[in-house]
Amino acid sequence: MEQLTDLKAILHSKRANIYYLEKCRVMQKDGRVLYLTEEKNQNLFWNIPIANTTCLLLGTGTSITQAAMRMLAQAGVLVGFCGGGGTPLLMASEIEWLTPQSEYRPTEYMQGWMGFWFDDAKRLIAAKHIQQSRIAFLKRVWSKDRDLINEGFHFEDELIQTAFSAMSNRVEQAANVGKLLQLEAEFTKRLYKLAATNTKLPDFVRSRESTDLANDFLNHGNYLAYGLAATTLWVLGIPHGFAVMHGKTRRGALVFDIADLIKDSVVLPWAFICAKENATEQEFRQQCLQAFTDHKVLDFMFDVVKQIALKTDWDDANQGVAQP
Template identity: 70%
Template sequence: MDNLQSSDLKSILHSKRANMFYLEYCRVMQKDGRVLYLTESLGKQSKENLYYNIPIANTTVILLGNGTSITQAAMRMLAQAGVLVGFSGGGGTPLYMANDVEQAIEWFTPQSEYRPTEYLHGWMQFWFDDQKRLAAAKTLQQKRIEFLKKVWTKDKDLKTEGFSFDDTAIQNALDSFYTRTEQAKKQSDLLLTEAQLTKVLYKYAANNTNTAEFKRQHVSTDLANDFLNHGNYLAYGLAASCLWVLGIPHGFAVMHGKTRRGALVFDVADLIKDAIVLPWAFICGKENATEQEFRQQILQAFTDHKALDYMFDTVKAIALSNHDEINNKEANKDA
């Protein structure tokens, strides 16, 4: 059989790709036209090496954790397939600098001169205007709540665990959130409103799962915090992939500030974190799940609720609304 080439693989839109990998203690390599990862057998008497295929045409992100290496040939094929590759600490979350995407995870983005231009053009057409940038930030916050409602009203497992979008505590918090978001005059107002809502959601999740005296800590202190860190970095991987595919640089944030590195990744990841990562971090913490079990649960939830599709749809809508507005004005002038 002839060796496969990356160009021979059927292209799958990034928003429709099903796979996201976290690998540790293995070597990623190219073999016979495929990308594989190599591990040593766990058997005490066995010295057998085990090869596992990575379906790169249907993969969005690969995170390489502790004890990993990757060959140049494998990176070439991953780049050709448009897979985002990142190095991280154990479990996908370093024990240090767990807040900064570009330092906590070093992202390697595939090189491509043929990504679409209209999304970047549309983003730039509003980004330098303070009021339009604030309006985009408000849109992201509204879409964040829409996704929360969509997931919490649909997911039967979350309902079983007591997570209800219609709960009085949630609705009271959202009433205040909507009012303060609408009245916000600058990004710092939105960040404060966001922080207050998240604090309510943490308390709600802690009460549902009987997590005593929970306090959010980015340095590892308990399972709930560990899983929140882990799940957030998986969300950052999806957000970074979304922005790379659309050709929008990570520095052009609308919510987290002009000078914070990678801030647009945080903006986009926030669309799905509260709805999926937050509740499952507490649930899996209550059940003493392993990191692998938690990761499988989160990735399945991302797939079930089409989290990556939602990111793409939201970012494209914000960019194209401004791009189309400018184009219409120019067309009217020409007429």
Template identity: 75%
Template sequence: MDNFSSSDLKSILHSKRANMFYLEYCRVMQKDGRVLYLTEAKNENQYFNIPIANTTVLLLGNGTSITQAAMRMLAQAGVLVGFSGGGGTPLYMANDAEQPIEWFTPQSEYRPTEYLQGWMSFWFDDQKRLAAAKAFQQARLSFLQKIWAKDRELKQEGFDVKEPGLQAAFERFEERTEAATKQSDLLLTEAQLTKHLYKFAANNVQLQDFKRQHQSTDKANDFLNHGNYLAYGLAATTLWVLGIPHGFAVMHGKTRRGALVFDVADLIKDTIVLPWAFICAKENDTEQEFRQQVLQAFTDHNVLDFMFDTVKDVALMHQQPKSLDGGDQAK
């Protein structure tokens, strides 16, 4: 540990990191310069390595504890740590379980300033903030159309982006987004599209009378909740790396805690989490199987790259074109 330097752990950009971990009933600790988790087996204790240099988010579920030394190494590696209930939801910190999004973020102020400055240059202007929200919505739909058009597994499960009903819903979404004059118009349009996608997905898997409920015991709703929290972890990572505080939302309420995390997570939720929640519910998968499927989809479709690129583009959309000195290193 004498020669340990946090810079040694940051050779992998956050947008290229492959791992998110959810752990339960174990102890996370530092041992011999590595972060490990310890599980108690019947006859012996077992240690497993956590590759922190290639990890974005660590979620600690039921029955977990973590040492100060492990937290120090995770912070130096730029890993966000969150405490959650069973299966990754709801997400807690050390204070109030009623607040859904709270993270232990690595305390480094050596992060880029240009994206925060760009964000603040438009955020107090209602019309510019509305333009940023529209850019998010347009990016969200473009990503969904792109991924659903090329993902063979989704196509095999009936998620065909060319289905006439979907095409009509996408056209209405684009028209109403362009015509929106305030954020509430965008939120209504967003809700209408997501409701249509829920209905489309439920019909695809022959799930009768599906209704979206955040407090539910059916698998489709549970998987939606679970997958959404994984997306929140990636969104929180993106904003932390770019140095943009979570409170400066463009879609959700300006006074809502962590609202910008929701905005960024919404870029990918309908594209990745929604279809796989219904598919895995149809297959009667376990939470672990669903989580593995969603995390693999995140990796296959480079969702962190997409989040970083979208947030960076929106942050600088009102700036004069200029060369970004080392901007890519923010990822």
């Protein structure tokens, strides 16, 4: 049995697991957190290694006991209720994250974030920092991931080079967050076009309500990224409502900002590749999680958020952009 004092021994940025569960009951048994599945002739118990888990997504047909929730809190695991397949029941609705009520998280990052957040100009600099870090990460991943390169997702591709150069230059010239959001949408649209061409899905149209595999996988993968972003912000003690780009009236909007760091570089290409191969939802999820581990995306998220929170020279928008 794991000792309670050891449950937080593995740093969140180094943890390996995200779990999505459906049609089961999560409970505590003999000092472990298990989930119970009901079969025709027997019930089966499966262990959840909570000390090595960042977040737990509970989908349709799930329940959880108070004792299990207590142990998950002790291990610092975020728990979220979501719709089927890891996506919410309502379009664009955020997952309701249940976070352990620990008062021993760091305060320096929250204080640093608050130090600039109320200044519009500084908030714009932070938004630009996120976008430039996002582009730098895509360059790294698409330059070295052999599997993606073999599927046509290569940073040396002419379309990528054109989109990359245009995005990078125009981000620094953006006069407001609205312009940044426009640039972000245009950049992602170009990536969709490239991905659809590479995977021979010419009729693809992005729709969060669509039932085709590519859109389903994009929705699913994006919510895995939201789980990582929520974990990063919770561990650093930064409230999710202090967004720098997405709707500042949405309580969880900062989760969307941070998730954007890795969605285009990891989730997007694998959603299209898995759709081309007619993969199952579980196969896609496993591929995404493996890519998150291979490219150390959680470490990258932590680095970017820390850099912004502890930034001291706010006169130079280019200073300290994360180099993955």
